[in-house]
Amino acid sequence: MFGDWGTKDHDESIKVIHRALDAGINFVDTADVYSQGESEEIVGKALAGRRDDVVLATKFFMPFDDDPQHRGGSRRWIMKSVENSLRRLGTDYLDLYQIHRWDPTVDLDETLGALTDLVRAGKVRYIGHSTYPPSTIVEAQWVSERRGRERFVTEQPPYNILVRNIENEVLPVAQRYGMGVIPYSPLAGGWLSGRYRKDSQDGPMSPARQRLANRFDLSLPENQRKLAAVEQLSQLADDAGLTLIQLALAFVLRHPAITAPIIGPRTMEHLESQLAAADVVLADDVLDRIDAIVPPGVTINPAENGWVSPALDATARRR
Numbered sequence: 001m002f003g004d005w006g007t008k009d010h011d012e013s014i015k016v017i018h019r020a021l022d023a024g025i026n027f028v029d030t031a032d033v034y035s036q037g038e039s040e041e042i043v044g045k046a047l048a049g050r051r052d053d054v055v056l057a058t059k060f061f062m063p064f065d066d067d068p069q070h071r072g073g074s075r076r077w078i079m080k081s082v083e084n085s086l087r088r089l090g091t092d093y094l095d096l097y098q099i100h101r102w103d104p105t106v107d108l109d110e111t112l113g114a115l116t117d118l119v120r121a122g123k124v125r126y127i128g129h130s131t132y133p134p135s136t137i138v139e140a141q142w143v144s145e146r147r148g149r150e151r152f153v154t155e156q157p158p159y160n161i162l163v164r165n166i167e168n169e170v171l172p173v174a175q176r177y178g179m180g181v182i183p184y185s186p187l188a189g190g191w192l193s194g195r196y197r198k199d200s201q202d203g204p205m206s207p208a209r210q211r212l213a214n215r216f217d218l219s220l221p222e223n224q225r226k227l228a229a230v231e232q233l234s235q236l237a238d239d240a241g242l243t244l245i246q247l248a249l250a251f252v253l254r255h256p257a258i259t260a261p262i263i264g265p266r267t268m269e270h271l272e273s274q275l276a277a278a279d280v281v282l283a284d285d286v287l288d289r290i291d292a293i294v295p296p297g298v299t300i301n302p303a304e305n306g307w308v309s310p311a312l313d314a315t316a317r318r319r
Contacts, residue, residue: 003035
């Protein structure tokens with residue numbers, strides 16, 4: 001949310017990051033594709049003089065521009081993208097380097113081989129992936145063991161009260177392999193902040209949200225169902241003496257497989273409202289009421305699951 005996709009004022013973005021660090025947050029996650037590298041540049045400025053206090057993570061894979069070679073999980077792109085990210089972030093190493101999505105067109109051993117070389121060269125400390133299907137998580141662990149590669153130690157999936165698909169397989173698999181899980185979108189892109197309500201006619205406002213219009217178009221039936229769930233969750237939060245934001249973040253934190261949710265504040269006000277959830281622990285009866293609104297393992301709008309098998313994707317089938 002820093003840069004052209006969100007807060008364009010670099011100084012304001014840096015203030016938000018510094019406030020988070022001062023509040024005790026010590027993990028910062030970004031990606032090369034966020035605002036086409038601008039987010040990494042802002043993070044680099046904010047961490048000047050404080051780099052050693054932070055676990056710094058970034059990601060590669062998404063199309064960086066129109067060049068078809070500037071994307072994916074190939075050795076060629078990994079070696080180029082890591083140097084670009086290090087330069088923009090103003091550091092000589094990354095604590096965690098993650099592939100942003102599974103690349104089925106590149107052999108896992110090629111991707112893991114390149115990442116292993118970066119670890120051995122001291123440019124990367126650990127490696128992880130984001131939104132991997134459970135079968136690929138297992139395959140990647142197998143490749144690492146059999147081929148002597150560094151293993152992925154983290155998964156970054158979408159997860160929140162409205163998007164619970166990873167409870168079916170991803171979270172149990174991650175627990176089995178002792179992986180850290182650092183889910184993104186714990187507030188469902190603003191749905192669980194109270195931004196979208198039944199009496200609201202506003203759709204996505206920021207450029208980042210407009211890129212995901214199918215998740216925010218209030219005329220879609222699946223998003224109408226999300227509105228209904230949010231109304232019930234808001235009442236539940238009131239009954240529990242919490243804000244909706246506190247309820248949503250505390251729900252993600254409560255799952256034993258979760259290491260830490262990644263928040264994405266765009267403004268100082270957003271950050272302060274989210275920091276208030278850090279010490280909230282939900283009681284079992286509150287969790288039971290959440291399950292009654294959105295059952296375990298269910299995602300209300302399947303477009304938010306993050307990964308769809310090419311065999312099930314209509315666009316891929318037409319090709």
